[in-house]
Amino acid sequence: MITFEQVSVQYPDAAAPALAGVDLTIPEGELCLLVGPSGAGKSTLLGTVSGLVPHFTGGTLHGRVTVAGRDTRRHRPRDLADLVGTVGQDPGAQFVTDTVEEELAYGMESLGLAPAVMRRRVEETLDLLGLAELRNRPLAALSGGQRQRVAIGSVLTVHPRVLVLDEPTSALDPGAAEEVLAVVQRLVHDLGTTVLLAEHRLERVVQYADRILLLPGDGRPAQLGDPAEVLAQSPVRPPVVALGELAGWSPLPLSVRDARRRAAPLRERLAGAAVPPVAPATPAVPVARATRLTVRRGPIPAVRALTLTLHAGEITALMGRNGAGKSTLLGTLAGLHAPTAGTAVVAGLTPHRARPRDLVRQVALVPQDPRDLLAAETVAAECAAADQDAGARPGSCRALLARLAPGLADQAHPRDLSEGGRLTLALAVVLTGGPALLLLDEPTRGLDYAAKARLVAILTELAAAGTAILLATHDVELAAELTHRALVMADGELVADGPCAEVVTASPVYAPQVAKVLAPQPWLTVRQVAEGLAR
Template sequence: MISVERVSVTYPGQSHPAVHDVDLEIPEGELCLVVGPTGSGKSTLLRTISGLVPHFSGGTLAGRVVVAGRDTRTHRPRDLADAVGVVLQDPARGFVTETVTDELVYAMEQLGLPRAVMRTRTEEVLDLLGLADLRDAPLRDLSGGEQQRVAIGAVLTAHPQVLVLDEPTSALDPPAADDVLAALTRLVHDQGMTVVLAEHRLERVVQYADLVVAVAADGTVSHGAAGDVLGPGSAAPPLVELAAVAGWRPVPLSVRDARRRVAPLRDRLTAARTREVLPGPGRAVLTARGIQVRHRRAHAVRGVDLTLAAASVTAVMGRNGAGKSSLLWALSGAGPRSAGSVTLGPEPGQDPAALDAAAARRLVALVPQDPTDLLYLGSVGAECRAGDTQAAVAAGTCAQLLERFAGPVPAQAHPRDLSEGQRLALVLAVQLAADPLVLLLDEPTRGLDYAAKRALVAVLAQHTARGGAVLLSSHDVEFVAQCADRVVVMSDGVTVTDGPARDVLVASPTFAPQVAKVLHPVPLLTVAEVREALAAAR
């Protein structure tokens, strides 16, 4: 179905190709998972398969790509539209209509399908992706995860032979991600669709992959079965790391497979486990009472009370549309607040909404779900220099933080030319340079690989060690398990659970990380905790 022959892609102004000498065959009716570190070239490979490279993105394409019998050198993306569906990292940028149903219908209208066919396919996709209740909703009113499902549905209505997806579950809550992956798997197994997707959250998708393509940091590509390509290291999901600790061969790729072998390891951990002593709460640095947020007719946040303590990381979790992002914007002072109060230290009574931008930034900083909202200059270097100036810190502070998150990023590169993960890392660096008392992060791990997430965990630990507080909204349960002291679960704009992270995550079938699911009832959340427990038992 897809043939990639000796392909290299070099962008204008770059001395080295983004990917080079790629030879790859993807058969019909298989799910191909593309993995690799942030900025390695995964998106370039997907854009090459879909024909966007070089017709849309520019650059030089060497070699040959044939998709569904069509050579992408002579067939532009519009010539592939009936055969190849594409969903890129930021789905909202691809919307061309105003409502969910109109967006689902648009591609079929361009293909000239009969009205009866369009109606049938629209209903099928609404049911397949759980969008029926949103059929008439304005796209601008949807959460990031809901927008992502609409974008996937918009290409599925055209019944493509090949579906190309870049980070399709990055904005989805765990149940929604499971639903989307189950739908994709059904399309692969039952209808013979070929699916190629790039994903950093390998724990979600690796068990479904027929083929894994690994893009290295230097742009070289290898491929094979998941158990052969993935090994312990920076790009390995928790189950692979746990298998290395436990000595399991072959490596289990699903929680079910791991639980079949876990009894001896669980017995050792049960004997070693001691009662955890939790630190007491620190002084309050942010207090919110009765927060309400309305967006036109939608009541997004309904009377939420929240207190953030110094030296703590609090995670807000919940399904898409629960009100998490609206809450963070309201707390920052930059977003709407229909009712309620927010006060933060060090002096009592300070409301971030009443402060000027410079003063507010030193007290509370928000990294939004779409990082490009905060990027406005023409190069990475310019953004970093502006970040240093605005934060009144030493020159190079922002650039050093960026390299810690995402590795070397060319200073002359334009922010829009970066990968999603690199753009997010840049905004994180700009906001953290000011060392705010309270840091608000909305889905901070979108587009970040495992190594970048570990670097972020370390930076957040340093921030809290200096007395700062972190509030983050995330669907990434593995990341939350690594960094959060406390978890707040929201539903329909209200708080339904608030407690220590270990208690909330272990007890939740929805938000439990893979290690907790495998080891249940042993209350461990991460592979690092397993290593520590085993070392203590020796």
């Protein structure tokens, strides 16, 4: 269906090609998962299929990409629109019209399909994706999972034979992600659509893949093959695969179910071992306290009568669906929103009344998009500005950054850094003032496993030094790996609060893969299991 013949892509001003020597064929009707570390050229590869590379992005394409026999060099993206449907990470960025129904019809209108055909296909697609209830809804009033489904539906109505999805679930909570992936699977099974999907959160998608296309990103050529075989050599892999390798299973398990069926001997071996304790090293000194906190944003309260204490040296995960009020809670603790009722106190300050200059030395918040925090032209200028903002000794931010991320060039532009590099720079910037409380909003969105491991190491070190950390996340694996305590919010209220191990294993939605495989034993992460086996 899609053939790559000796494809390489070179952007101007880039030292190395973004993609090199890709030579393979993706057969029709398969769900092909594209994996690889950040910067390995995943988005570029997806772009060559839809024709956006090089027609829209510039750069030079060597070799040849054909989709169903059409050469993407000679066909512009708009001429491939009836063949390839593309959905990006942020569905909101691709909506052209106002309502669900109009959005579904937009692509067909552009292609000039007959009105009767359009009418029928819109109805079919509404049913296929479970959107019939929402047909007249304004797009602005949809939740994250609904938007992603509408975005997929809007490209499906033209009946593309290839669907290209770039991180379709990375912004979604586990429930909404399942919703979207169920739809994708249905397309592959019922309509025979060929799906090419890139995703960092492998644990969510690996079990659905027929094949994996690995871009190792270290100079080795791209590799296409059976999921278990490819993952055995992949630098990025979901926990269940890592567990399989640790236990020496062959072939490697891809789903929790596979692993669980083979896990009985492993559970026996682990039965005697004690789970390594996960408790903060320092005694519980309260740093921040919210008392019956209510915050109203728009007509509905986003946080309702919430009481919470955060302690020094403790890492707390804040989970819950999209729109549960997580970001509002973080924003209120950082002084961005004034409470409607109740109080929030951080290190003796009332956040929304404190002067920004005083507050920045006590509370640090890294927003969902770390780019918001970065305004300067170079890394060095950003660090100098951070020293000045926090009233710190010149050079402190640069020294901190050198410790967090060795080898970040002084003259690099913050927008040119990788996702992980930008996050570390933003962290260094807000940590310059030496705050007692660090708040992170979805820090692992778009991070590969290596960058995530780096973040885990940094945060663990900070907590050991006595910083209280609260991170809002959908990433249950990260929560299991890193945090001492977990909170779950729903509709602005706190519905669970306790040690991480207890909270995440209590519900199947939030349970990490290892916990699902080894239940009822309380192991959460591959690292714990490795330690348990070693003893």
